[in-house]
Amino acid sequence: MKLKGLQEYTDSAVGEGKEFEEQLRRLVSVPSLSKEENHRADLRRVQETMADIAGGVGFETWISDDEFPILVGKLQTNPNLPWLTIYNHMDVQPAEEKWEIPDPFDPVVRDGKIIGRGSTDDKGPALTTLHAIRFLRSQDLPLPNIQLIYETEEESGSSHFAGYLEKYRDRMEECESVLVSDTIFEGKHPALSYKLRGSLDLVATLEYGDKEIHSGLYGGAVRNPVNVLNRAIAAAEDDQGNVVIPGFHAGIKEMEGRELEEFQRVCSEFDVAAFRKAAARPLTSDDPAEILRRSLHQPTFEIFGYDHIHSGSDRPKSAVPCKVAVKLSVRTVAHQKPDHLREVIDVFLQAKVREYLGHDEFTLTVEGQGPLPFVVDVDNPFIEQARLACREGFGADPLFVACGGTIGALPPLQDRFGAPIVLIAQSLLEDGYHEPNESFRFDQARGGVRTMAHYLSSIAELRLKSA
Amino acid sequence: MKLKGLQEYTDSAVGEGKEFEEQLRRLVSVPSLSKEENHRADLRRVQETMADIAGGVGFETWISDDEFPILVGKLQTNPNLPWLTIYNHMDVQPAEEKWEIPDPFDPVVRDGKIIGRGSTDDKGPALTTLHAIRFLRSQDLPLPNIQLIYETEEESGSSHFAGYLEKYRDRMEECESVLVSDTIFEGKHPALSYKLRGSLDLVATLEYGDKEIHSGLYGGAVRNPVNVLNRAIAAAEDDQGNVVIPGFHAGIKEMEGRELEEFQRVCSEFDVAAFRKAAARPLTSDDPAEILRRSLHQPTFEIFGYDHIHSGSDRPKSAVPCKVAVKLSVRTVAHQKPDHLREVIDVFLQAKVREYLGHDEFTLTVEGQGPLPFVVDVDNPFIEQARLACREGFGADPLFVACGGTIGALPPLQDRFGAPIVLIAQSLLEDGYHEPNESFRFDQARGGVRTMAHYLSSIAELRLKSA
Numbered sequence: 001m002k003l004k005g006l007q008e009y010t011d012s013a014v015g016e017g018k019e020f021e022e023q024l025r026r027l028v029s030v031p032s033l034s035k036e037e038n039h040r041a042d043l044r045r046v047q048e049t050m051a052d053i054a055g056g057v058g059f060e061t062w063i064s065d066d067e068f069p070i071l072v073g074k075l076q077t078n079p080n081l082p083w084l085t086i087y088n089h090m091d092v093q094p095a096e097e098k099w100e101i102p103d104p105f106d107p108v109v110r111d112g113k114i115i116g117r118g119s120t121d122d123k124g125p126a127l128t129t130l131h132a133i134r135f136l137r138s139q140d141l142p143l144p145n146i147q148l149i150y151e152t153e154e155e156s157g158s159s160h161f162a163g164y165l166e167k168y169r170d171r172m173e174e175c176e177s178v179l180v181s182d183t184i185f186e187g188k189h190p191a192l193s194y195k196l197r198g199s200l201d202l203v204a205t206l207e208y209g210d211k212e213i214h215s216g217l218y219g220g221a222v223r224n225p226v227n228v229l230n231r232a233i234a235a236a237e238d239d240q241g242n243v244v245i246p247g248f249h250a251g252i253k254e255m256e257g258r259e260l261e262e263f264q265r266v267c268s269e270f271d272v273a274a275f276r277k278a279a280a281r282p283l284t285s286d287d288p289a290e291i292l293r294r295s296l297h298q299p300t301f302e303i304f305g306y307d308h309i310h311s312g313s314d315r316p317k318s319a320v321p322c323k324v325a326v327k328l329s330v331r332t333v334a335h336q337k338p339d340h341l342r343e344v345i346d347v348f349l350q351a352k353v354r355e356y357l358g359h360d361e362f363t364l365t366v367e368g369q370g371p372l373p374f375v376v377d378v379d380n381p382f383i384e385q386a387r388l389a390c391r392e393g394f395g396a397d398p399l400f401v402a403c404g405g406t407i408g409a410l411p412p413l414q415d416r417f418g419a420p421i422v423l424i425a426q427s428l429l430e431d432g433y434h435e436p437n438e439s440f441r442f443d444q445a446r447g448g449v450r451t452m453a454h455y456l457s458s459i460a461e462l463r464l465k466s467a
Numbered sequence: 468m469k470l471k472g473l474q475e476y477t478d479s480a481v482g483e484g485k486e487f488e489e490q491l492r493r494l495v496s497v498p499s500l501s502k503e504e505n506h507r508a509d510l511r512r513v514q515e516t517m518a519d520i521a522g523g524v525g526f527e528t529w530i531s532d533d534e535f536p537i538l539v540g541k542l543q544t545n546p547n548l549p550w551l552t553i554y555n556h557m558d559v560q561p562a563e564e565k566w567e568i569p570d571p572f573d574p575v576v577r578d579g580k581i582i583g584r585g586s587t588d589d590k591g592p593a594l595t596t597l598h599a600i601r602f603l604r605s606q607d608l609p610l611p612n613i614q615l616i617y618e619t620e621e622e623s624g625s626s627h628f629a630g631y632l633e634k635y636r637d638r639m640e641e642c643e644s645v646l647v648s649d650t651i652f653e654g655k656h657p658a659l660s661y662k663l664r665g666s667l668d669l670v671a672t673l674e675y676g677d678k679e680i681h682s683g684l685y686g687g688a689v690r691n692p693v694n695v696l697n698r699a700i701a702a703a704e705d706d707q708g709n710v711v712i713p714g715f716h717a718g719i720k721e722m723e724g725r726e727l728e729e730f731q732r733v734c735s736e737f738d739v740a741a742f743r744k745a746a747a748r749p750l751t752s753d754d755p756a757e758i759l760r761r762s763l764h765q766p767t768f769e770i771f772g773y774d775h776i777h778s779g780s781d782r783p784k785s786a787v788p789c790k791v792a793v794k795l796s797v798r799t800v801a802h803q804k805p806d807h808l809r810e811v812i813d814v815f816l817q818a819k820v821r822e823y824l825g826h827d828e829f830t831l832t833v834e835g836q837g838p839l840p841f842v843v844d845v846d847n848p849f850i851e852q853a854r855l856a857c858r859e860g861f862g863a864d865p866l867f868v869a870c871g872g873t874i875g876a877l878p879p880l881q882d883r884f885g886a887p888i889v890l891i892a893q894s895l896l897e898d899g900y901h902e903p904n905e906s907f908r909f910d911q912a913r914g915g916v917r918t919m920a921h922y923l924s925s926i927a928e929l930r931l932k933s934a
Contacts, residue, residue, distance in 0.1 A: 035782050094784055097679060156782060184684070197683060201782065209748030212564060214901040216664060216872030217651070218746050219769060219798050220761035223708050226770040227701075234694075234701035239823050241690050279685050281676030281789065282826050294687035302686060303693040304783040310772030311779070315502050315623060315668065316794050317561050318873075319901050320769065322748065327783050331686050356706050359749050405683030406785075434681040434786050 002392075003453055009135045010446040016109050020127060020445060023053050024107070027090070027123040028116040031105045034068060034091035034156040043152040046090040047071040050150060053127070057134045059148060062171065068156075070164050072171055073148035075133065082176040082463050084144040084456070085417060087409055088126035089154030089182065092118035097436040104438075113431075113439040120431040124440035125181040125448060126150065128426060132452035141453075142460035147173050151409060154182070157199065157370050158408030165416040176463050177382045178413050179455070181448070183403050183425040184433065187271045190390035190398035190451070192383060193423040197299070198332035198373035199406040200341060203307070204229065204349055208362040209322035218320060223357055226309060226324045229364075232352035233326055236301060236345070241284065243301045247344035251335040255297065258378070262400040267292060269399060278429045296402040300331040328368075331404065334375040342366055371408025380420045385458040390424065393451025398425075405433070420464065424451060469859075470920055476602045477913040483576050487594060487912060490520050491574070494557070494590040495583040498572045501535060501558035501623040510619040513557045514538040517617060520594070524601045526615060529638065535623075537631050539638055540615035542600065549643040549930050551611040551923070552884060554876055555593035556621030556649065559585035564903040571905075580898075580906040587898035591907035592648040593617065595893060595915035602920050609927035614640050618876060621649070624666065624837050625875030632883045643930050644849045645880050646922070648915070650870050650892040651900065654738045657857035657865035657918070659850060660890040664766070665799035665840035666873040667808060670774070671696065671816055675829040676789035685787060690824055693776060693791045696831075699819035700793055703768060703812070708751065710768045714811035718802040722764065725845070729867040734759060736866060745896045763869040767798040795835075798871065801842040809833055838875025847887045852925040857891065860918025865892075872900070887931065891918060 014020040032046035033039040047069050051061035059073035071090070076083075095104035095117040107116030114124070136143045149172070151161055165172070183193045206229040213222070236245050243249070255263050270288040285291050307325035310316035330341060346366040353364055378400055390398040403423075410421060426448035432438045481487040499513035500506040514536050518528035526540035538557070562571035562584040574583030581591070603610045616639070618628055632639070650660040673696040680689070703712050710716070722730050737755040752758050774792035777783035797808060813833040820831055845867055857865040870890075881888060893915035899905045 035784070093786075155785070199683070199785065209746065211747055211902055213746055213748075214872065215767070215769060215771075215796055216666070216798055216870070217896070217900060218762060219767040219796075219871060220765050221742070221750050221752070221758045222746050222748055223751060224769040227704065227708065227768075230697045230770060231701040231704065231706075234698040237694065237698065239698075240825075241694065241823070275688070279676065279680055279689050280678055281680075281689055282824070282828050283688050284690060285688070291688045295685060298687050300682070300686040301694075302682060302691040302787065303697060304682075304785075305777030305779075306773050307778065307780055309778070310794065311774065311776070312772075313774055316771040316796070317502070317901070318622070318666065318771075318796070319560075327777065329682055329686075329783070329785070331683055356708070357749070358707075361749050403683070404686060405681065429684070433684060434784070435678055 003141060003457060005139050006135060006450055006453055010449050013131055014446045014449060015442050020131060021109060021114060024114055024119060024124055024127055024440070027127070028107045028118050029105055032091045032118065032152060033094055034153050035094060040067060043091060044069050047150065047152060050090055054130060054148060057130050058137060064164065064168060066160065066164060068151065068153035068160050070152070071148065071150040072168065074173070076145040077143065078145065081144050081460060083147055083173040084459065085147045085149055085175040085178045086129055087149050087178060087180045087413060089122050089151050091152040091155050092121065093155050093434045099436045112443060113441040115437055115439040117438055119438055120427040120440040121433045121438065122154070122182045124445060125426040128445050128448035129181060129452045131449045132456055135449065135453050136457055141457050143456045144460050147175060154407065154409060157201065161409045162412035162415070165412055175417050175419055177419045177459065178417060178421040180407065180410070180421060180423045181426050182407055183423045184427045184429055185425050186266055186399045186401045187269060187274060189269055190394040190396055191401045191425040192386055192390070192398045193401055193403040193425065194378045195334055195375040195402040196373060196410065197404050197406055198336070199370040200330040200332050200338050200368065201370040202328040202330060202342060202345065202366055202368035203325050204233070204328060204364065204366045205323065205325040206353060206362060206364050207323040212319040212321050215318050215320045222320060224320050226321060228353055228356050229324055229326055231356060232349045233303065235352050236348060245344055245348045248341065250340060251337060252333055253335055263292070266399050266401055274429070295404045297333055299333050299336060300329065302329045303327070304329045331406065332373050334373045336373060338369060338372070342368070371406050372411045374407065374410040374414070376421050380464065381462060382420045382422050382459060385462065386422045386424050386455055389451045389455035389458060392454040394447040424455065470608060470924060472606050473602060473917055473920055477916050480598055481913045481916060482909050487598060488576060488581060491581055491586060491591055491594055491907070494594070495574045495585050496572055499558045499585065499619060500561055501620050502561060507534060510558060511536050514617065514619060517557055521597060521615060524597050525604060531631060531635060533627065533631060535618065535620035535627050537619070538615065538617040539635065541640065543612040544610065545612065548611050548927060550614055550640040551926065552614045552616055552642040552645045553596055554616050554645060554647045554880060556589050556618050558619040558622050559588065560622050560901045566903045579910060580908040582904055582906040584905055586905055586907040587894040588900045588905065589621070589649045591912060592893040592915060595912050596648060596919045598916045599919035599923055602916065603924055608924050610923045611927050614642060621874065621876060624668065628876045629879035629882070632879055642884050642886055644886045644926065645884060645888040647874065647877070647888060647890045648893050649874055650890045651894045651896055652892050653733055653866045653868045654736060654741060656736060657861040657863055658868045658892040659853055659865045660868055660870040660892065661843050661845045662801055662869040663841040663877065664871050664873055666837040667797040667799050667805050667835065668837045669795040669797060669809060669812065669833055669835035670792050671700070671795060671831065671833045672790065672792040673820060673829060673831050674790040679786040679788050682785050682787050689787060691787050693788060695820055695823050696791055696793055698823060699816045700770065702819050703815060712811055712815045715808065717807060718804060719800055720802055730759070733866050733868055741896070762871045764800055766800050766803060767796065769796045770794070771796045798873065799840050801840045803840065805836060805839070809835070838873050839878045841874065841877040841881070843888050847931065848929060849887045849889050849926060852929065853889045853891050853922055856918045856922035856925060859921040861914040891922065
């Protein structure tokens, strides 16, 4: 199926100096950093900007009055057609690293791409879908009734999102499916993600003694809690970086059947060299299956930061502290239970610290939470249509892939709507999610508009629930 | 020997509401933080305040125009008498912890002590000696010609001090001995320190990859440098905290002869319970000899902080870093060579990181320096006079002790003047060097004035070098 006029539309609207660029500039120029409390006003501002753009496409919009405001937009063209929910997020990661442009929030167009924080994650991909809708409406082509739910806490774990879905239940329409475009191509291949890792952010805090003490007077006669906690954390891995905490891998299922077939397809297409180049460092393996297994289907255990201890380039105080916290990131995989994980990590660290100190006079806590892992059954007609849409829009069959990243909103969306969630990737690995010089390519944007137009048109009347 | 009028002098000058308190308030109220660049003006200010006080005792003073200004004061009463150099430092440790008083730089008098940062380390003890000099002059009692050399970089390792001694060589007098009062009683016993640990501040930096990368997309397929470096650091110790780096203990001499005898005397008097209470946490041993060996005669290996990695209470970015630095503190002991230590630590960490990563594509550097350890021969007549002075001033024979702390200026003073260095303690362990609620007791101050008066008077004509 070819959609008449689509090529002309993307040529005229998406590219350097065109409307898409101007709109993406408006969105990127708002530093909507959800991790930083002093940017809360920007979260509202980015939603207002997006509401203005969506309004231009015909959506009626509403923005909630919350710490992390959500935008709900509705475009009902025919009460007899089913509703589709489109999820994107308007918040972005911090951008404090060294960029090749002067200001990550003042985008620069160069080499066929727009460079700026949030350009590909996730403002650009949200915008392409709106253009697809505008195109379909301009040509009177079929499309379902569409409900936008855009949030502003994705980069901070979407911990309020489930609550917002419940709080604003009456403002939302039941829907037949959910569309998400916050994932990444698998190399040169379009990709449909069916499985994402969760993200359990833990803080392990060790405390003993009730004050700092002089490191000269006491050093050697007492154990430094930083050394002790670090030793316990180090004991959680072996030399190769495999986690050895008993119970850590409980619940993880081996791949089999269709999942294993799709995985082998991905492995056979996987470009190790390109992945290594994008990672900008040596990998733990050169074997595609091993790389993909570790980064997509296995959990991680990483140290991301510290608290209650000297940091920065100054000289540290000459004192032995009484408290230190290590911030751990565990990317969880499907069927791992966060409560269980926190428990086994806690038990492990307690035992190690007790062993090293030789006494019980310490307090060790392991606290934290984070978005759950996600998995969806790929055997449904919406995903089949997405596959065909990728072929039309990006010119190639997609791979069915797991994704190592996390979208905290997916499990709540699954719970709330009970509908298939379809994830259609528009970004490339080289676009640099969460990295300096994040960018979005105009040719990917054009492919995204085409793909989304085909997809939306093809599911205009597709129902599963009420069929 | 009793010094007539001394009791009356200390009773009238030292105590709550008396001149000593007012002067110490003036000194403590200047936040002379040498670790912090934005307090450089306060270093000058504290020296000006001290120069004003010393001027009142009769000293001619001069303050150098350096980043860490030194104060040189001279009081020559008789050209035929020898010179004595008195060393103290006017800078202090940071005071960011929670104190029981509102402002650590606005001292409070309570329970017979003055509470404030720098009260006991080292402003109070410097002041007692000036009072001893004033008393001796007021009574026309003998005292040597006196040269004050007060510095402002002690808490930051005195790295410029040797240079200043050389730069201002012509402004200084050759002397027969050096007096330092920056050490601590051994429990209830006055103490003469003959040996101090050095302090080697190292920064181990591991770097690979040239940018942060998304922890979801790559996590598991790459090794996180924070995990890797921490594992290498952890491998430097055994479960009991003993350093296992080959060559780390090279050069350290076992105690024997007089040193061993004095050590056993200290052990027999050592109050484990009081030390444990002051440490505010369990000790690595309950055996006095083991506690003292570890904290005074053995080196440490401690993690004091981090750089290039998230710190604080915010949520860390969801990215795998490419660089991390661990700040290590090694308290060195006599005869350990910093260059050798840095080298063996570097070699050890390089090998561990290479082993964990399985490749060489990383940069690991170990850099840093710090004040050298110090040891002086106790068999000299100045120390014998100091022993007698403690008996007169504090009412008890002193113990000859090693000190776990560091005074970076001692090796340069030893090199510059080639004269015996006598360290007479005035502070108590409970005074809290480097800790919150640092304080100096008026009864210790009165004992300090008495002891210093007896000492100065007794060495008025004592010569070794030119005898």
